[in-house]
Amino acid sequence: MLFAASAFSYGDRVALSIAGVSISRDLHLNALRLGYLFSGFSWAYVAGQLPAGGLLDRYGSKRVYGTSIVLWSLCALLVGFAGYLPAAIAFSVIFGLRLLSGLAQSPVFPGNGRIVASWFPTAERGTASAIFNSSQYFALVLFGPIMGWIVHISGWKQCFWFLGALGFVLVYLWSKVIHGVKDHPRINQAEIDFIEQGGGLTNIDFRAGKAQKPANRLTWSAVKMLLSNRMLVGIYLGQYCITTLTWFFLTWFPVYLYEARHMSIVKVGIMAALPALCGSIGGILGGVVSDKLLRMGHSLTFARKVPIVSGMLLAVTMLGCNYTNTQWLVMVLLSFAFFGKGFGALGWTVIADTSPKPLIGINGGLFNLIGNLAGVTTPIVIGYIVKRTGSFNDALIFVAATAVMAIVAYLPIVGEIKRVDFDLPEPSGGAA
Secondary structure (H helix, E strand, O other), X not given: OHHHXXXXXXXXXXXXXXXXXXXXXXXXXXXXXXXXXXXXXXXXXXXXXXXXXXXXXXXXXXXXXXXXXXXXXXXXXXXXXXXXXXXXXXXXXXXXXHHHHHHHHOOHHHHHXXXXXXXXXXXXXXXXXXXXXXXXXXXXXXXXXXXXXXHHHOXXXXXXXXHHHHHHHHHHHHHHHOOOXXXXXXOOHHHHXXXXXXXXXXXXXXXXXXXXXXXXXXXXXXXXXXXXXXXXXXXXXXXXXXXHHHHHHHHHHHHHHHHOOOOOHHHHHHHHHHHHHHHHHHHHHXXXXXXXXXXXXXXXXXXXXXXXXXXXXXXXXXXXXXXXXXXXXXXXXXXXXXXXXXXXXXXXHHHHHHOOHHHHHHHHHHHHHHHOHHHHHHHHHHHHHHHHHOOOHHHHHHHHHHHHHHHHHHHHHOOOOOXXXXXXXXXXXXXX
8 A cells, every 4th residue: 555655646746757848848948947847846845744754643644644645636636727827827836736746745755664664573674665665666667658648649737637536546545444553453463462573663653542642743852863863864865865866767767768869758658667667676676685684684784785785886877878879778777777776775664773763753754854855956956957068968977976975875974773762852842
């Protein structure tokens, strides 16, 4: 269920990138303005991370996450209708709706991390987190060809109507499938004991029908405590670098195939799915390999860092695209890079391993806030580079360089990976 919900969340982001060529033509946008439109989602998504973490900790994952799905589906429907407005007005309205959609989707990945931390023992979290995290790649696999086909036969507005309608089906499924560990109608005490003995945090949500005072509130003192920990700061920085790769693939990658590699919009939808499929496979394998290393007796630090570092090294292969004009070789290199990015994307696993127990939601929100600053910077930086140089070559160098910086973050900065233990002060009106 987390995989499906996250795939739809990323599908909402993919829709804009696949439709980007048609939108830029209809609204008369240059590369830089299109980059700003791509970034609109992330401005509010980033701003919403800490409040989303606090809401998740206060009201529980099921309720907050379900509301999120309803709101982003509504925004998608409205983006389609905004296409009928005059071009100058349509740009502003779509940008505003993307801001609202980003705000609505801010609880998604902190919620994923929180649910995994409660439902899965430590030795299973890598695989569980990798499964939901692979949704970002599978979204291109699933929605890329569909959106390319819809744009070709009907237009870009219909992409957003399609996604919005499916979103309301998703929220119904969410309401039926997701439960807290101890509230699940089919769970037994043996399974609860197994999860708890393996390190699962089964008590972080409310018990059904038993309102309790939340264990913590979102306070600046809690945020400062998290930012004072060198290991956590290294994880946050590493996530920013890894997410830069994500946002290249989610925004400018289809435009790169269309403009730099001269593919039709239908072919872009199909070809963009191939590297994304490799990323999805890599994403799941990264978690499986990490958990396997842990079960073999390796330290948590070794088991998490090996896939991250090796994956980022593999992602650097995208630089080879600057030295060939052969389309099939370009797709092979990007597939390797996408696989490596997926293989190394274990940030949410590491957060589940390291978060202070009373601050699971807040730490996930802070982690996702810093990581998704890349969603603001990456589309704009690449848009500026392409507008200034008329080429994507320097853009690929920029993206590959951030993969190298992710390795720097996880090796010398993070150090040993272990759970942080804070003694939280009682909240005293300093809620953020």
